[in-house]
Amino acid sequence: MTTFFPITRAAMADLPTRFGHFQIVVYLDAEQKEQIALTCGQLHTPEPVLTRLHSECLTGDIFGSHRCDCGEQLAAALTAIQQAGRGVLLYLRQEGRGIGLVNKIRAYALQQQGLDTVDANRALGLPDDMRDYRVAAAILTDLGIKSVRLLTNNPAKITGIEQHGIAVTERVPLQMPANNYSAAYLLAKQVRMGHLLDSRLL
Ligand SMILES: Nc1nc2c(ncn2[C@@H]2O[C@H](COP(=O)(O)OP(=O)(O)OP(=O)(O)O)[C@@H](O)[C@H]2O)c(=O)[nH]1
Numbered sequence: 296m297t298t299f300f301p302i303t304r305a306a307m308a309d310l311p312t313r314f315g316h317f318q319i320v321v322y323l324d325a326e327q328k329e330q331i332a333l334t335c336g337q338l339h340t341p342e343p344v345l346t347r348l349h350s351e352c353l354t355g356d357i358f359g360s361h362r363c364d365c366g367e368q369l370a371a372a373l374t375a376i377q378q379a380g381r382g383v384l385l386y387l388r389q390e391g392r393g394i395g396l397v398n399k400i401r402a403y404a405l406q407q408q409g410l411d412t413v414d415a416n417r418a419l420g421l422p423d424d425m426r427d428y429r430v431a432a433a434i435l436t437d438l439g440i441k442s443v444r445l446l447t448n449n450p451a452k453i454t455g456i457e458q459h460g461i462a463v464t465e466r467v468p469l470q471m472p473a474n475n476y477s478a479a480y481l482l483a484k485q486v487r488m489g490h491l492l493d494s495r496l497l
């Protein structure tokens with residue numbers, strides 16, 4: 296059963312991009328946050344849909360930060376969806392694993408002093424990860440999607456979306472090679488948060 300979570304489909308248009316042609320659908324959630332779906336191809340047919348749940352990361356997605364893999368994952372996911380000719384990317388407003396930009400940058404400052412990504416959140420009195428995937432499940436349901444092939448390395452995303460009624464038929468890995476700035480962060484995600492990362496790329 297899909298959990299009921301109120302969303303409103305607010306606007307929709309074609310969106311040609313450097314990755315290819317998408318449709319953009321903007322939803323408003325219960326807090327009036329703008330949640331975004333980029334869709335490609337026919338989604339109502341029964342085959343599982345190639346899907347990316349992308350958590351907002353201003354620093355990685357917009358500024359090309361090397362501290363994390365988000366910007367590269369965003370580009371790789373949009374490319375994979377275009378190559379498949381059918382899929383969806385949800386751009387979820389969950390900056391900083393849900394703690395917001397101010398707290399994420401405070402956590403970065405603590406990481407500069409040697410804490411890892413988990414301990415930095417805890418030092419700020421915050422949970423390791425504040426995200427839930429109710430809004431994602433509600434949007435997928437609105438788009439007619441019941442089952443997905445999920446582009447992720449994060450097992451919590453799989454259980455998170457399944458809890459709210461969306462079947463995950465396959466995990467499609469989305470791992471970017473580490474760089475000098477992101478290596479410790481990615482290792483902490485593997486060791487402390489259980490992310491399914493191939494150690495050869497760390
Ligand atoms: N609190 C906190 N959030 C971070 C940090 N680095 C990146 N983020 C946020 O983490 C989110 C990305 O989550 P990740 O855990 O890196 O990856 P994921 O999206 O859960 O998993 P994948 O699907 O495998 O990419 C984005 O919202 C980023 O803004 C950090 O050091 N601290």
Ligand SMILES: [Zn+2]
Binds near residue numbers: 355356
């Ligand atoms: Zn990031």
